[in-house]
Amino acid sequence: MENRRPARIEDVARVAGVSTATVSRCLNNPSTVREATRLTVEAAISELGYTPNFGARALAMNRTHTVGAVIPTMENAIFARGFQAVQERLSDAGTTLLIASSGYDPDREASQIRTLLQRGVDGLLLVGESRPDSTYDLVASRGVPIVLIWCSGEKTDHVCVGFDNRQAAQQMARTVLDYGHRRIAMVAGITAWNDRAARRVEGVRQALAAESLTLDEANLVEADYSLEAGAQALRRLMSETPRPTAIICGNDVLAAGVLKGARQMNIAVPEELSITGFDDIDLASVLDPALTTVHVPHRRMGWTAADRLLAIQSGAPPEGNISFATDLVIRASLTRHNERSS
Amino acid sequence: MENRRPARIEDVARVAGVSTATVSRCLNNPSTVREATRLTVEAAISELGYTPNFGARALAMNRTHTVGAVIPTMENAIFARGFQAVQERLSDAGTTLLIASSGYDPDREASQIRTLLQRGVDGLLLVGESRPDSTYDLVASRGVPIVLIWCSGEKTDHVCVGFDNRQAAQQMARTVLDYGHRRIAMVAGITAWNDRAARRVEGVRQALAAESLTLDEANLVEADYSLEAGAQALRRLMSETPRPTAIICGNDVLAAGVLKGARQMNIAVPEELSITGFDDIDLASVLDPALTTVHVPHRRMGWTAADRLLAIQSGAPPEGNISFATDLVIRASLTRHNERSS
DNA sequence: CAACGAAATGTAAGCGCTTACAGTTTTTTC
DNA sequence: GAAAAAACTGTAAGCGCTTACATTTCGTTG
Structure with a gap:
């Protein structure tokens, strides 16, 4: 485990018999240096295992890549x-x-x-x-x-x-309506400072509004991005009477959580309850039943x-x-x- | 969108009426500077919205945090x-x-x-x-x-x-054996330059060896980390006669893929085929049937x-x-x- | 082949910060 | 209250690199 200080540009310059400016040019602007010189410098670089110091470079160039x-x-x-x-x-x-x-x-x-x-x-x-x-x-x-x-x-x-998160969610909700559902609930992500989650709720709201349906405390729950939160949200929604027949989720993880919750509560999916997700992560296709979702x-x-x-x-x-x-x-x-x- | 050059330590020093060294000390070694001085400097810092330049600091300290x-x-x-x-x-x-x-x-x-x-x-x-x-x-x-x-x-x-990847895998395989399985196959991750995957294979091998069973081309497939690869591996393993009764997977994603494949092939899990995973990612608990796996x-x-x-x-x-x-x-x-x- | 413009290279001044060392002020001690 | 010790602050020399500008080298041209 050697630990000698790394080579600097000056070392390369000395070995190659040129100035530090030339070495620097070989690195940053090779076209401005004669081929023969460049080859010499490159040889010196690999001989010494030289690698430019990031901090110094950033300081001098005012650019960090x-x-x-x-x-x-x-x-x-x-x-x-x-x-x-x-x-x-x-x-x-x-x-x-x-x-x-x-x-x-x-x-x-x-x-x-x-x-x-x-x-x-x-x-x-x-x-x-x-x-x-x-x-x-x-x-x-x-x-x-x-x-x-x-x-x-x-x-x-x-x-x-x-x-367009809103439009995609709207389309999903419209589809759920087309499938005949009217008692629809939503498990959304936390919407505070999260426009993706908020727009998805808006989209669903818009679609429901066309059928004079609304989303309120009784059928809209916001939940953390986790399976457990999804399952918990389901319990809450299922305590309403009458129960929803479809749950639109703000993302696939929540949908998976809802599905898991449904199994725990012995609710048949999709016979008793339809569930939709959003994002189409790998998970969606491997669940049983596979998740209807929005592919992004x-x-x-x-x-x-x-x-x-x-x-x-x-x-x-x-x-x-x-x-x-x-x-x-x-x-x-x-x-x-x-x-x-x- | 202003774009004036950011304040430097020198600006702070001037505003606070001290030297740059003192400003630097306030930042890196506050205990060595008198409280009153420090307060003045801190005021100047926030007045100017000063923020130390990373490159310069790295260059001077030879440490980047x-x-x-x-x-x-x-x-x-x-x-x-x-x-x-x-x-x-x-x-x-x-x-x-x-x-x-x-x-x-x-x-x-x-x-x-x-x-x-x-x-x-x-x-x-x-x-x-x-x-x-x-x-x-x-x-x-x-x-x-x-x-x-x-x-x-x-x-x-x-x-x-x-x-200990080997030991965990060995324990899993032993359990599968304890459950009465003898025709056991494995879907492993790609083992080249991947000691985690390799050790898991070794562990399974060891456990099987105790029952005079082996893992060879017929019942060991390596697969990419993806659902599709898992499903494909299953198809290959199920073409053997007699078919395995249990498949040990190198990770949960492969196991999920195998499960997905089994559904496609109308193989009942776990009645006809047991499946195990490794890692215990969230996915494992939401699958149906839920995955037996190793929690890490x-x-x-x-x-x-x-x-x-x-x-x-x-x-x-x-x-x-x-x-x-x-x-x-x-x-x-x-x-x-x-x-x-x- | 001298003179000239273009191309290649060298010189040296920073980039913004830390820190050893020196210098100053404050506190302690007798 | 002066001397010594301790605590604080300032001065200035780098850290390793880029690049404007000066200088040298080279290929052209008349």
Whole structure:
């Protein structure tokens, strides 16, 4: 376990018999250096195992080739998938992704952003559009470009890469109505400072309104992103009379929790109760009955968001938001409601 | 969107009427500065919204308060959970976690490590112990401490925080045998450069050997970490005659895939076929039938690994490996094999 | 082949921070 | 209340790299 101090650019320069400026140019602007010189320098670099010091470089260039992202939690499969894609794309472009998590707390998000900013990120990837103005000001004051992801930019003029959560939810609710359900309840994610969850509730509300149905305390429960919370929400909803015949969930994990709860309560799904999810994570297809849900192209979103951020940084003309289409995936957990049977 | 250059330490010093050294001390060593002075400086800091420049600090201190981790993929729930925990712990200690992913490819892992090293990480968290010596050399040459996670350190003398994969798998296989199964097959993860997967196979082999049973091409399939691969593996195993009565899987995702495949093939689980998993991710409890699996304390592992890394960095005496106990969780997917019924 | 413009390279001044050391002020001690 | 000790603060030298500008080298041209 050797531990001699790493080679510096000066060492490379000496070995190669050139100045440090030339070495630096070989690294950052190879075209401005004569081929023969470059080869000598490259030989010296690999001989010494030289690797530029990141801090020094960042200090001198005022650029870090790093972008930061703050996600609610890594334990959410959709973020894991989306950001895996972001990372792949950035990595190909020689940029490092710094991921922090906020636990769905706006204060914590702001503090994580502060840390990222302090580390000199060249850009920021944030989830959703709903956060205190002070957070946006913080970023703006540093002049760091932002890209928002998983949202469609209804209430902000920042660049968004995502999809229309409201419309997708509305479509789902309309489908549930088409299947004959009228006693419909919803288990939503926590909507505070979470526009994705909030828009999904709005979408369902709109669809129900067309049939003069509403969502209120009796048939709308907000729940944490966990199986247990989903199961618990179901117990609450099933204590109402008459019981709902369909439950629309804000995401697949809640839907899985509801399904689990239904099994515990001996409620037959989908015969007695239909359940729908949102996101189409792998889990959805392996449940029994398989989950009717909304398919979202998380990976493509991630790639696109990364590309957009890269483009902004390289000074490309600002393009508008980009909104992906979502697909309704009908599976066994949703079935036609037969009025007599209930 | 203002964009004036951020305040430097010199600005703070001027406003507070002290030298830059004093400002720096307020930040890094508050106890060495008089209370009154400190208050003045702090006022100046918040007035200017000063935030130290990371690159400059790293350059001067030769320390980044950053640790790097390379994980196979963020899309694996156990890594997501474990590293969420790591991050929480490090964040409390004022250290940032830099996560890169390798896609289970040792070359890519080495290259990611190189990037991390270049960014001056103070420590490295790596998954598993199996990787080329050259990779270990790379890290050693920089004198950066390593902690290995999810392994038990059988073949390396680096610090490991994890559990005994072999023993846990052996225990699982023994249980399957106890349940009366004799025609047992295994769907393992890809074992190349993956000691977790390899040890689990070894464990199962050992248990079977005690009953003079073996694992060979006919009843052992390696598969990617995906549902589809699990389903496909099942098809292959079920083409053997006689068919196995139990399938031990290297992880829960594969087990879920096998279960999905079984449904597609109209094989009744667990009546016709028992299935077991490994890891006890959330998914395991929501499947029907719920998965018999090995519970691993991923979060505690993450915390502990973070603590260990922090300790090493602060020059604490090196402690040995730490191995967590795992629990067998028996659920409905494993049932007693009744010889007559098959 | 001298003179000139272009191309390649070198020189040296920072980038913003920490910290050893020196200098100053405050407290303690007799 | 002066001297010694302790506590605090300031000065200035880097940390390793990039890059504007100066200098040298090279290929062209008349």
